[in-house]
Amino acid sequence: MTSTPHAHPGTPVPDLFALSSVTGPVLRPADDGYATEVTGFNLAPVHTPDIAIGATSTDDIVTALRWAAATDTPVTVQATGHGANFPVTEGLLLNTSRMTDVTIDPDARTATIAAGAKWSHVLAAAAPHGLAALTGTSTDAGAIGYTVGGGLPVLGRAYGYAADLVRSFQVVTADGVLRTADAQEEPDLFWALRGGKGNVGVVTEMVTELLPVPRLLGGGIYCPGEHAEALLHAWAEWTATVPDEMCSAYHLLRLPPLPDIPEPLRGNFWARVAVAWPGDPEQGERLIAPLRTAAPVTVDTVSVIPYTQIDTIHMEPQNPLPARESCALLHTLTPEAITAFLDVCGPSAPADYPLLMIGLRHMGGALARPCTVEDAICARDADFLLESVGVLMSPEAGDAVEAATLALYTAMAPHGTGLTMVNIHGRPGDDLDRARAWSPEVYDRLRRTKAAYDPRNLLRHGHTVTPAAAPGPP
Structure with missing residues (x-):
């Protein structure tokens, strides 16, 4: 961890002591390595967050989210930056690109994929078993960011969306709580993580089915x-x-x-x-x-x-x-x-x-x-x-x-x-523009689910929605 933080001009320096247990780099704008840490595949947006953290483990992500919740700091997640369509100018950018582990269970035909793994990592691990994943047009893209957006595969007409094959997620919600989401446990969270993009938490691990397509x-x-x-x-x-x-x-x-x-x-x-x-x-x-x-x-x-x-x-x-x-x-x-x-x-x-x-x-x-x-x-x-x-x-x-x-x-x-x-969708605009990614019914449900898991809208950058307002008194 970098020892001396450097704030943007006029920006108060937040207390970083709570991040001392993070094993990856914790960087401010003047630190060596900051520019590399915040730059993704799409070079159009130039990111200048107040802090960049290079997560190396689930514990790093939990610590970062707990700190963000305690300091009311907005959080942006980036694995590869293929989907970066706007500049991040504040808060915490959480880079998961170091977390690339992939474990294949050939008997169950599943892959357990870490937060920053690309589809190329998954295919390299699955191919010796004659298995494949529902990848998009570029395997350089991050597997999890692609999947939480639904995931439109090259072989989509044959097998459906990548999100259709997900069995479970391990996710840290905006309160810093590590949860498991699947069809039985946290079903609303599981629903929102399959097509709702990064609205309800930071996925640290995904278990998905594989296909026998060598x-x-x-x-x-x-x-x-x-x-x-x-x-x-x-x-x-x-x-x-x-x-x-x-x-x-x-x-x-x-x-x-x-x-x-x-x-x-x-x-x-x-x-x-x-x-x-x-x-x-x-x-x-x-x-x-x-x-x-x-x-x-x-x-x-x-x-x-x-x-x-x-x-x-x-x-x-x-x-x-x-x-x-x-x-x-x-x-x-x-x-x-x-x-x-x-x-x-x-x-x-x-x-x-x-x-x-x-x-x-x-x-x-x-x-x-x-x-x-x-x-x-x-x-x-x-x-x-x-x-x-x-x-x-x-x-x-x-x-x-x-x-x-x-x-x-x-x-x-x-x-x-x-x-x-x-x-x-491209660069997200106002709420009306962002809503075009979902039907009115799904958009309303996503806002309600967002309110349950991120009521302060800490995960508000990128293609996110605003939490639904709490119901007033009768």
């Missing part, structure tokens, strides 16, 4: 961007014919000329369909054959791959960058919706169009089925997900990305459900 058929079919319309119409029609196990997404990619991007993709505009199929490879190849004749194909990476190579399907950036993401849930992808989409971001868009990636992901299948144990996910009625990412390399680029994002989602709003998904 390999899959997956990859991308890339066409030059001028053929975006033909490929999109073909893909939209094709999605109505495929079985639930076929998982896919359509993307428009305007890739910068960066060395991390392989040739010939580097520096060019592409239309792509990414596919993932966990069944018989020959059947999968027959199913995707129509996509290969819909438009001229320049690059085709679809092949049988180990599950540990699932990142190669969507090829998301592997290095930190400043980004602005957003999403919206859509009803069926009608011809009118396709026209509206292409009019905004298709081949006729300006050459300097600023959104790096715009995607339409096929939902439905297992994603539409209710979970056995009720959860807070509100995306089961959507047939498609619209998502976008812009890179903020300069203030001018930031303005252009913001304007393009607004134009895209305004154009697609008539075709949407009115809701988003909390993990990729």
Whole structure:
């Protein structure tokens, strides 16, 4: 622990003696290592909390939350920073990235995952047993942060949401109490931790089911961007014919000329369909054959791959960058919706169009089925997900990305459900904007659950909700 705290100018120095038992670093802004401790994968928000703690154990997290409760200090949790969409300018930032332990029970087909473990850690531990987890498009993301937001997997149509497979959480609530939450014990807490994001506590450990999927058929079919319309119409029609196990997404990619991007993709505009199929490879190849004749194909990476190579399907950036993401849930992808989409971001868009990636992901299948144990996910009625990412390399680029994002989602709003998904909602706005991640009923219940476990709203940064007000006298 750092011995000499340094406060922001004009900020009272809180009593840090109660944190003396923390085994990880406890850092103030002037301390060596502070900037590294608070920086996550998304470099767009610059964090300047009053204190940063690098937790190394559940005990560290308990101590930090007890101190925060005693001093009325707001708390932000960061494992990898993939979901960081706002700057933290006060309070305590709790970095769990050192807590990466994963234990596999091959007989029970479960993984016990520590607070800061990435999905890559989980897959590396599970693969020798022929098992896999329901990961998203990047295994560099934190397993727990992804899952408490519901977790939309690459194989979601085949197996559902990542939160559907969770058996239990170990969580420290805002009062510093360590609790176990599952379907029988603390069921309201368990409900809120599966789709309600970081509203009710700091998860220190998660037990989740694994799947016997050692390999899959997956990859991308890339066409030059001028053929975006033909490929999109073909893909939209094709999605109505495929079985639930076929998982896919359509993307428009305007890739910068960066060395991390392989040739010939580097520096060019592409239309792509990414596919993932966990069944018989020959059947999968027959199913995707129509996509290969819909438009001229320049690059085709679809092949049988180990599950540990699932990142190669969507090829998301592997290095930190400043980004602005957003999403919206859509009803069926009608011809009118396709026209509206292409009019905004298709081949006729300006050459300097600023959104790096715009995607339409096929939902439905297992994603539409209710979970056995009720959860807070509100995306089961959507047939498609619209998502976008812009890179903020300069203030001018930031303005252009913001304007393009607004134009895209305004154009697609008539075709949407009115809701988003909390993990990729993007920068959270006011209460009305944050509420769009849930139905009105789930939002109200989440606020009531928040009031029970965090009535002072210490966990108030990020995509959180305000606690429901206590009922007045009769």
